[in-house]
Amino acid sequence: MLYLSATNPCYPVLKNQTVAILGTGNIGRALLGGLLRGDDLPAERIRVTRRTPPALDALAEQFPGIQTGTDNVAAAQGASVIVLAVKPQHIGGLLGQIRGHVAPDAVVLSVLAGITTDAIREALGDEIAVVRAMPNTPALVDEGATAIAAGQHASEAHLVLAQEVFESVGKVEVIPESLMDAVTGLSGSGPAYVYMVIEALTDGGVKQGLPRPTSLRLAAQTVLGAAKLAVETGKHPAILRDEVTTPGGTAIAAVADLESHGLRTMLINAVATATQRSQELSKIE
Numbered sequence: 001m002l003y004l005s006a007t008n009p010c011y012p013v014l015k016n017q018t019v020a021i022l023g024t025g026n027i028g029r030a031l032l033g034g035l036l037r038g039d040d041l042p043a044e045r046i047r048v049t050r051r052t053p054p055a056l057d058a059l060a061e062q063f064p065g066i067q068t069g070t071d072n073v074a075a076a077q078g079a080s081v082i083v084l085a086v087k088p089q090h091i092g093g094l095l096g097q098i099r100g101h102v103a104p105d106a107v108v109l110s111v112l113a114g115i116t117t118d119a120i121r122e123a124l125g126d127e128i129a130v131v132r133a134m135p136n137t138p139a140l141v142d143e144g145a146t147a148i149a150a151g152q153h154a155s156e157a158h159l160v161l162a163q164e165v166f167e168s169v170g171k172v173e174v175i176p177e178s179l180m181d182a183v184t185g186l187s188g189s190g191p192a193y194v195y196m197v198i199e200a201l202t203d204g205g206v207k208q209g210l211p212r213p214t215s216l217r218l219a220a221q222t223v224l225g226a227a228k229l230a231v232e233t234g235k236h237p238a239i240l241r242d243e244v245t246t247p248g249g250t251a252i253a254a255v256a257d258l259e260s261h262g263l264r265t266m267l268i269n270a271v272a273t274a275t276q277r278s279q280e281l282s283k284i285e
């Protein structure tokens, strides 16, 4: 995988850009918050759009100084970084609106599941630089996992800008676009799987007599702590699991139970199913 460094003086830096976020829902709003919490980009150089004026008023109140509006063309014109963050079913109309209004040196960052950089270039104009990203909802608490991939005309400098945008809300991996559906199946959709695990662990604790709020806090913190240990130590998960499983003890008894019910196969298949669905969505409607 490509390793990028933003320290190269030839690269543009985010603080000098004008950023338009088109479709400021969950993901767009997370990025907006992250960008404003970062060091340098002034709020006045961030433009955000939605179709619902009261929702825009709420954004303007929460993030003073940003420019809000329903006009995607006005937001895109003159912006050097354009983030596409609408749902896939709305992207066709949005691209039709902004076609011809994207500056030739702008970079378009798309977070849309299943929509390829080629499809966006075809809709916007062949020479446009497009970087595709797959973030996830923990970006809302600055713990996002985002993969980014360069489209045909996107340079390393564009990738560095994209990396800066998404590092404002978590960790970033640079991958070839051919792996983007797999990322969608893993980290893009993955929070849903983890919430099911937290919910089920909570029920398990309740079944054994724990009060539900206590059980939920213990389950969620166990997932958070286990993930943190894996990330911070870099140890293989099997080694970390071995460290919890005393011979003849409680954890190994439960691990054997999980294995007999195929937990790992279930999760492997879940990622495959979501990956396949992402591939199916890759046509602009």
Ligand SMILES: NC(=O)c1ccc[n+]([C@@H]2O[C@H](COP(=O)([O-])OP(=O)(O)OC[C@H]3O[C@@H](n4cnc5c(N)ncnc54)[C@H](OP(=O)(O)O)[C@@H]3O)[C@@H](O)[C@H]2O)c1
Pocket: 022, 023, 024, 025, 026, 027, 028, 049, 050, 051, 052, 055, 072, 085, 086, 087, 088, 090, 093, 094, 111, 112, 113, 134, 135, 136, 137, 188
């Ligand atoms: N949620 C996730 O976990 C996740 C993870 C990775 C990637 N993604 C991708 O991120 C994208 C956004 O997802 P989301 O969860 O943030 O969806 P969302 O909360 O529904 O946000 C989309 C926003 O787009 C706005 N919108 C729709 N049409 C528009 C238009 N023509 N012009 C301007 N704004 C428009 C909607 O607001 P109005 O109704 O007010 O217009 C809405 O707030 C999706 O394409 C998804 O594939 C999501």
